Amino acid sequence: MADQTTARSSTAGDSGGVDRALAGTRDLAVATEEILAALGRAGANSGEILDIVIERAVRLCRAHAGQLHLNEGDVYRLSRGSSLVPDAFRRYSLDHPIARDRRSLMGRVVADRTTQQIGDVLADPEYGRQDLQRLSGFRTLMCAPMILHDEVVGALSVWRLEVEPFDDQHVELLSAFAAQAAIVLRQVDLTTELESKVDQLETLRMVGQAVTETLDPDEVLSRILRGAVEIADADGGFVAAYDDADGSMEVRVLTGDQDDLLARLEAAIDDPETPNVFGRFGTAAIQGELLAIPDLAQETTDPVVDVLLADGWRSLVGIPLQREGALLGHLVVERSTPGGFAADTHDALLTLAAQSTAALVNARLFRELQTKSAELEVASRHKSEFLASMSHELRTPLNAVIGFSEVLLDRLFGELNERQDEYVRDIHNSGRHLLELLNEILDLSKVEAGQMTLEPTVFRVTDALEYAASLVRERAARHGIRLSVETAPDVGTVSADELRFKQVVLNLASNAVKFTPDGGAVDIRAEVLAGELLVTVTDTGVGIPPEDRERIFESFQQGGRGVAREEGTGLGLTLSRRIVDLFGGRLWLESQVDVGSTFGFSIPMGTPSDAGDGKGQHPLLLLVDDDRASLDLVTAYLEGAPVRLVRAHDGEAALRCLATDRPAGVVLDIRLPKIDGWEVLSHLRADPSTAHVPVVIVSVVDERTRGLEEGANEYLTKPVSRDELVGALVRAGLPMTPLTGAGVEGAP
Amino acid sequence: MTGERILVVEDNPLNLKLVRDVLDAAGYDVVSATSGEEGLRVAAERTPDLVLMDLQLPGIDGTETLHRLRRDGMAPDVPVVAVTAFAMAEDHARAERAGFDAYVEKPISVRSLVHQVRQLLDGRVS
Numbered sequence: 030m031a032d033q034t035t036a037r038s039s040t041a042g043d044s045g046g047v048d049r050a051l052a053g054t055r056d057l058a059v060a061t062e063e064i065l066a067a068l069g070r071a072g073a074n075s076g077e078i079l080d081i082v083i084e085r086a087v088r089l090c091r092a093h094a095g096q097l098h099l100n101e102g103d104v105y106r107l108s109r110g111s112s113l114v115p116d117a118f119r120r121y122s123l124d125h126p127i128a129r130d131r132r133s134l135m136g137r138v139v140a141d142r143t144t145q146q147i148g149d150v151l152a153d154p155e156y157g158r159q160d161l162q163r164l165s166g167f168r169t170l171m172c173a174p175m176i177l178h179d180e181v182v183g184a185l186s187v188w189r190l191e192v193e194p195f196d197d198q199h200v201e202l203l204s205a206f207a208a209q210a211a212i213v214l215r216q217v218d219l220t221t222e223l224e225s226k227v228d229q230l231e232t233l234r235m236v237g238q239a240v241t242e243t244l245d246p247d248e249v250l251s252r253i254l255r256g257a258v259e260i261a262d263a264d265g266g267f268v269a270a271y272d273d274a275d276g277s278m279e280v281r282v283l284t285g286d287q288d289d290l291l292a293r294l295e296a297a298i299d300d301p302e303t304p305n306v307f308g309r310f311g312t313a314a315i316q317g318e319l320l321a322i323p324d325l326a327q328e329t330t331d332p333v334v335d336v337l338l339a340d341g342w343r344s345l346v347g348i349p350l351q352r353e354g355a356l357l358g359h360l361v362v363e364r365s366t367p368g369g370f371a372a373d374t375h376d377a378l379l380t381l382a383a384q385s386t387a388a389l390v391n392a393r394l395f396r397e398l399q400t401k402s403a404e405l406e407v408a409s410r411h412k413s414e415f416l417a418s419m420s421h422e423l424r425t426p427l428n429a430v431i432g433f434s435e436v437l438l439d440r441l442f443g444e445l446n447e448r449q450d451e452y453v454r455d456i457h458n459s460g461r462h463l464l465e466l467l468n469e470i471l472d473l474s475k476v477e478a479g480q481m482t483l484e485p486t487v488f489r490v491t492d493a494l495e496y497a498a499s500l501v502r503e504r505a506a507r508h509g510i511r512l513s514v515e516t517a518p519d520v521g522t523v524s525a526d527e528l529r530f531k532q533v534v535l536n537l538a539s540n541a542v543k544f545t546p547d548g549g550a551v552d553i554r555a556e557v558l559a560g561e562l563l564v565t566v567t568d569t570g571v572g573i574p575p576e577d578r579e580r581i582f583e584s585f586q587q588g589g590r591g592v593a594r595e596e597g598t599g600l601g602l603t604l605s606r607r608i609v610d611l612f613g614g615r616l617w618l619e620s621q622v623d624v625g626s627t628f629g630f631s632i633p634m635g636t637p638s639d640a641g642d643g644k645g646q647h648p649l650l651l652l653v654d655d656d657r658a659s660l661d662l663v664t665a666y667l668e669g670a671p672v673r674l675v676r677a678h679d680g681e682a683a684l685r686c687l688a689t690d691r692p693a694g695v696v697l698d699i700r701l702p703k704i705d706g707w708e709v710l711s712h713l714r715a716d717p718s719t720a721h722v723p724v725v726i727v728s729v730v731d732e733r734t735r736g737l738e739e740g741a742n743e744y745l746t747k748p749v750s751r752d753e754l755v756g757a758l759v760r761a762g763l764p765m766t767p768l769t770g771a772g773v774e775g776a777p
Numbered sequence: 778m779t780g781e782r783i784l785v786v787e788d789n790p791l792n793l794k795l796v797r798d799v800l801d802a803a804g805y806d807v808v809s810a811t812s813g814e815e816g817l818r819v820a821a822e823r824t825p826d827l828v829l830m831d832l833q834l835p836g837i838d839g840t841e842t843l844h845r846l847r848r849d850g851m852a853p854d855v856p857v858v859a860v861t862a863f864a865m866a867e868d869h870a871r872a873e874r875a876g877f878d879a880y881v882e883k884p885i886s887v888r889s890l891v892h893q894v895r896q897l898l899d900g901r902v903s
Contacts, residue, residue, distance in 0.1 A: 424883060424884070425791075426791070427884060428789075428791075428792055428883050428884040429792055429795060431884040432799075432884055432885055432887060435888075436795070436798065436887050439887055439888065441887065442798075464884060656873060658872070700900075729878060730900065748876055
């Protein structure tokens with residue numbers, strides 16, 4: 030047909046054509062530059078750039094108006110139009126896309142992939158879109174395909190209202206603009222894709238972080254769900270947890286407040302028709318497959334789908350939550366519109382599921398651990414109770430064994446012959462041994478349960494060492510073992526739990542004596558080194574081979590050397606090491622086979638010697654009582670009071686402390702071992718350096734008059750209440766700011 | 778010396794026998810009870826000069842028995858001694874707080890028990 034001009038019809042050889050060609054090239058170059066500039070501008074959106082393309086195409090082709098259509102499945106729909114495109118045409122075009130057929134120019138262009146024009150649409154017998162012609166009034170129409178990756182993604186058209194076909198120059202220009210529009214689209218596509226990927230990654234990152242921030246399994250699930258709904262731009266969803274013990278699914282979290290939906294879901298899941306399977310969801314999840322239902326209304330009957338559909342769900346996607354092949358649960362998000370979710374949303378949800386399951390596993394492990402440790406705590410308490418009751422049950426008969434054998438050994442009811450004496454002594458020793466074992470087991474279990482508390486007092490190291498030596502001296506003498514105690518001159522007092530300290534020294538000393546051959550030597554030494562007190566017990570025994578040096582610290586392990594004359598409990602070293610640990614020190618062993626062994630321990634030196642003479646420090650109060658319980662009670666009464674406390678268990682220790690620590694006050698018991706309270710009081714008042722120190726006597730002995738006459742400031746009779754004690758200290762001149770909290774009542 | 782009367786409240790027959798025999802041999806007049814309730818009765822009838830009381834007793838325990846003894850009008854200068862298990866520091870503390878005058882640790886040492894009882898009886902001279 031004459032009206033239909035194929036593009037690229039030659040006009041070469043026409044000199045005016047050359048000029049126009051040059052002008053056209055220049056125009057195109059300028060337009061391209063503008064488009065590239067717009068593309069490079071940050072924040073420029075695709076519409077803005079495409080508008081530039083259309084406007085330039087219209088102007089350079091000397092057309093009346095232009096438009097750009099984009100491919101949508103089988104049709105091409107109007108995307109943008111130039112300024113002179115009538116509104117009615119625009120609206121109409123949106124609802125009436127153009128099909129790929131020869132009834133329209135665009136249909137032919139996308140089919141032939143070439144730029145074409147119709148000189149007069151009204152004269153084209155094949156043309157079938159008169160509807161569009163009426164609304165726009167175009168007569169001459171030209172259209173160029175936008176081809177990207179071999180696909181016609183859109184078409185760019187321009188038109189004139191008069192019948193005036195476009196020349197070759199215009200055909201080329203439009204083709205070039207269409208190619209540029211395609212590039213713009215690709216660029217924009219890439220950018221949009223990138224942006225949405227970045228958004229998605231950011232959301233994934235935030236969800237991942239939120240998920241790992243909690244250790245509550247249900248909270249983890251609910252954060253996964255919230256993240257999934259956000260990423261998928263969904264309207265809601267739920268997560269079901271899978272129990273692989275019985276293969277059941279249980280809905281654990283739902284978006285929104287949907288208790289009734291939960292109840293209906295549970296009912297559907299519990300449907301006897303689908304026992305423990307959870308319908309299609311369970312099947313898909315168990316098989317590890319993604320479940321996508323674009324329209325629930327089109328689904329075959331499934332109890333769960335029915336419930337969801339009734340609740341307003343139309344489309345959904347379900348993702349199995351798996352960890353190392355094991356199913357943990359099922360994540361489902363939904364929309365209230367049909368249509369399903371895009372493939373990249375599926376991918377994002379799968380990524381989310383993959384990164385969240387670790388957190389879910391962790392949360393579950395943590396929950397298990399919590400349960401386990403609660404169980405262990407109960408078990409440990411049972412063990413402690415068992416040990417306490419067992420020790421009582423065992424002690425009662427032991428008391429009789431030890432007591433009666435002692436009565437016999439004391440010849441309370443008559444003489445024994447030599448053999449009887451020997452046997453009774455064996456009975457007595459065995460009883461003592463059993464009792465020692467019992468006590469060590471109890472001590473050890475206390476240490477292990479964290480229930481052994483130390484009660485530090487200030488005592489002289491030499492005294493403690495001599496005490497331990499005195500208990501093994503007899504045995505040492507029996508075997509001709511020389512026993513010595515040596516204390517370096519700078520070793521004075523130490524602040525530690527005296528009873529436990531002696532226990533350790535005694536254990537080391539008695540081990541040394543036990544394992545030293547007749548005629549050997551055992552030396553107990555103490556020195557101060559780098560702020561630590563070092564106590565060593567050296568023997569001339571058989572030594573301990575290197576392979577046994579750690580083993581002997583384990584329970585019930587004894588050195589397997591030579592003939593053990595005496596059996597130990599096998600717990601002594603274990604217990605000693607634990608006690609020294611509690612002191613904040615360490616216990617070690619140096620040994621040479623056939624030469625001997627040295628067991629040593631170190632403990633940090635307390636610093637009780639800086640007296641309470643100002644410098645913002647609280648004054649030092651000396652508590653003297655031989656009864657630990659009384660000391661504990663007084664200590665408890667004075668908790669929170671502005672004083673530091675130091676304890677002494679007997680009169681001698683009290684006098685030493687008075688001389689070295691210069692306490693600002695004394696709480697004194699009367700009945701004391703070695704030197705009694707009366708003597709302490711008279712020494713204290715006789716010494717000019719301590720004569721002024723206030724003394725409060727607290728004793729069961731009710732000799733108030735004598736106490737006050739001999740120089741006590743206050744005299745209290747046990748039992749004492751806290752208020753009485755604090756009142757007496759205040760009257761004696763020791764400032765006690767009022768103590769907070771309810772008063773601890775003493776016995777009436 | 779003596780003839781002073783000592784009430785021993787102890788539920789274990791062997792331990793009771795041991796303490797009784799030792800105190801007997803030391804010349805005391807020993808009366809006994811195997812529960813707190815019986816201890817209260819015996820104390821009311823026989824007016825002891827000193828009471829040795831096991832803390833763990835069937836029925837009312839040693840502490841409660843002590844409270845009732847004092848409430849029922851036993852002379853306040855009669856020392857009441859708690860018998861506690863060794864290594865049970867909390868027992869000592871409890872005994873002290875409950876108002877016992879002293880405590881004896883198990884296993885009872887024959888020598889120190891006699892000594893301790895003597896000291897307490899001498900100490901109550903007012």
